Amino acid sequence: MHEMGIANSVLDAVRTEVARYPGTYAAKVCVRIGEVAAVDQDAFRFCFEAMTRDTDLESLELEIEFCPRRHRCTLCAQEFVVRDYEVRCPQCASLDTACISGDELELAYLEVEEYGASPAGTKSTQ
């Protein structure tokens, strides 16, 4: 259950980043989570929502970009998604393939909105 700590790191990064854009608030953050990153998406979302409720980041939306495990064949350069742990190259059947994606735990982007620009206009600076 380290999702709380991860959510905390994400929110720290969001706060630091949004402070660089005066007059705006953080509207949405996108976090990339790999298949073998050992982070449970539901638990992470639960922690994220619990930690933003009734705070300055209450209106922050979370987007999770799931990254499947992908390998590249060392022999024929074919790239493929590993399903059911099958790491054999689907093109040349080589087992000499290397992981190129799937253990991401990354901040992809942040969307900042100017105060008052939102159609809902519900955000106050208080």
Place this chain on the structure above:
Amino acid sequence: MERVLLERKVLSENDHIAAELRNRFQEHGVLCLNIISSPGSGKTSLLERTLERLPRNERVAVLTGDIQTDNDAARLRRFHFPVKQITTGGTCHLDARMIERHLSDWRIEDLDLLLIENVGNLVCPSSYDLGEAAKIVLLSVTEGEDKPLKYPSIFFKSDLLIVTKTDLLPYVPFDIEAAAENARRVHPGMEVVKLSSLTGSGLDEWLTWLTQRRRTVRSLSPVG
């Protein structure tokens, strides 16, 4: 609405500290190993048997993590190597800052081998780089042989699987070859050592692995 690209790791602060630790270990030829398993798989017992076999003049130190108590450190101190308990007070894994803090009054250059026993947990420790040269995962024969498939991340990221408590094999329906095969499905080519800390069977193979790794690290270090 403006989109700001961040493109960095969520745990970049941890990774930054871990990278500094790794540089220091490499610079001084220290082999650092991060030992991970479920609670009760035999990490501390394996360390006891390992320390027991090492000559007293070896430059070895141990950091052992638990949520509470320093029981493990007390067990390991009997072998006269420096041992420090890291009590996380609730956190389910060690992070790089804890390692940095607990190393602060040891001289890294006085060490050749640093063994880190992580908190018993097969999930969370796999996300936190501690600056180690390799992760080692333990799986005891009283657990399921499908554990590598259920908890792929740690098996994916570990260099070595140690199957422990093999003395219990006659009494439990554990298919040790299936366990190794499952680990290799997640991590092709993964090295597997089977041992019993109780009887000592298989310990030599583990100590050989350790010796080879220590030799590799020393040969890559600028201090030789």
